[in-house]
Amino acid sequence: MDVPGALTRAHRDEWARVVAALAKRFGDLDVAEEAAAEAFATAVERWPEQGVPPNPGAWLTTAATRKAIDRLRRETKRDDKHREAQMVLGDEPPGDQGVIDDDRLRLIFTCCHPALAPESRVALTLRLVGGLSMPEIARAFLVQESAMGQRITRAKAKIKAARIPYRVPRAQDLPARVSGVLAVLFLIFNEGYLPTGSHSGPDRHELTAEAIRLTRLLRALLPYDGEVAGLLALMLLTEARHAARISAGGELITLDEQDRGRWDATLIAEGHALIRERLATGEPPGRYQVLAAINAVHTSAHHIDATDWSQIVALYDRLVRLDASPVVALNRAIAIAELDGPEVALAAVERLATPLAGYHAFHATRADLLRRLGRTEQSRAAYDQAIALTGNTAQTAVLTRRRDRLTGEAPAG
DSSP, rough: HHHHHHHHHHHHHHHHHHHHHHHHOOOOOOHHHHOOOOOOOOHHHHHHOOOOOOSSHHHHHHHHHHHHHHHHHHHHHHHHHHHHOOOOSSSSSSTTSSSOOOHHHHHHHHHHHHTHHHHHHHHHHHIIOOOOOOOHHHHHHHOOOOHHHHHHHHHHHHHHHOOOOOOOGGGHHHHHHHHHHHHHHHHHHHHHHHHTTTTTTTTHHHHHHHHHHHHHHHHSSSSSSSSHHHHHHHHHHTTTTHHBBBBBBBBBOGGGSSOOGGGGGHHHHHHHHEEEEEEETOOOHHHHHHHHHHHHHHHEEEGHHHHGGHHHHHHHHHHHHHHHHHHHHHHHHHHHHHHHHHHHHHHHTTTTTTTTTTTTTHHHHHHHHHTTTTOHHHHHHHHHHHHHHHHHHHHHHHHHHHHTTTSSOOOOO
């Protein structure tokens, strides 16, 4: 029997379920997390000798519950023991569990509560829902393990002190709160896709994989939510290009230069299916669904020259109505360059100079457009600004190469 494999699968599949069940019963995230960790440690010791139980999740939940009760017996007075063991975080009556009654979903909404700082939401979600260890989370976000531990401890203390309810929001509150959860998952994915730290590698595939896994979980729990499906499709279509994004030398390979034969056809098919499913509902798409549709157009083209840029610009026009941020306007300008030429696009980009002055992609886009127009010295200066602002090694490599090969190229026609 493959006991190590069974332990790995149990941790992947059951961690969130065990923590959520204990959080519901004991109303204390510290108790839930530590008891779950002790239960898994016990499984590592016993399963090789006793065999893998028929229902690993039930075994782990039972073991963790016993660990939690033992801890409460040690830490509380006899008269308080029963109360502590039965308490549920918050003042909600037993019937007020929210629109969907699922312990894991309650845990996700607790970790992503808007009362917590964004960085705390990310850390708590990775720890309590994802089951990542403290060193893993600290490495992913390039902070000291002690600092990450303090961040998570403060977040759990705030949940307890503020009596943040451990429940799924009511139906009328659910859309706004789901958007906050999706934002956390998207942050996790983006940090894996293009790490921001100055000492980070080209990517952190373990983070993108974890973001996709957690979004799949949310999708299973909220199967009719269009933006959950949209974010999952967006992640899948982006992740499908993973093998073609980084060269053997650690340089970022941009979309126009990627070997599309290396794209993951299975992930692309799944992403496209999710988008078609949402289109069939006839419901107006949200931000993540439009972003996924843009990626679907890109991944439908077998060569960069076959890209339907008019459709991409039309989708960006729709996205601007949902999200009028300067970053969206910048990405729309990149598509405009392919449809109407670099001069038209550059005029649109220049209008974003003030809000995006500290954003490396603004300067990189401007540098490329200036290069295509034959304005070499201005392009070189823009590349210098982009290089100074990016902290990702793969991005630095490609920007440096493009700057260094500037030789007064002929302007684009």
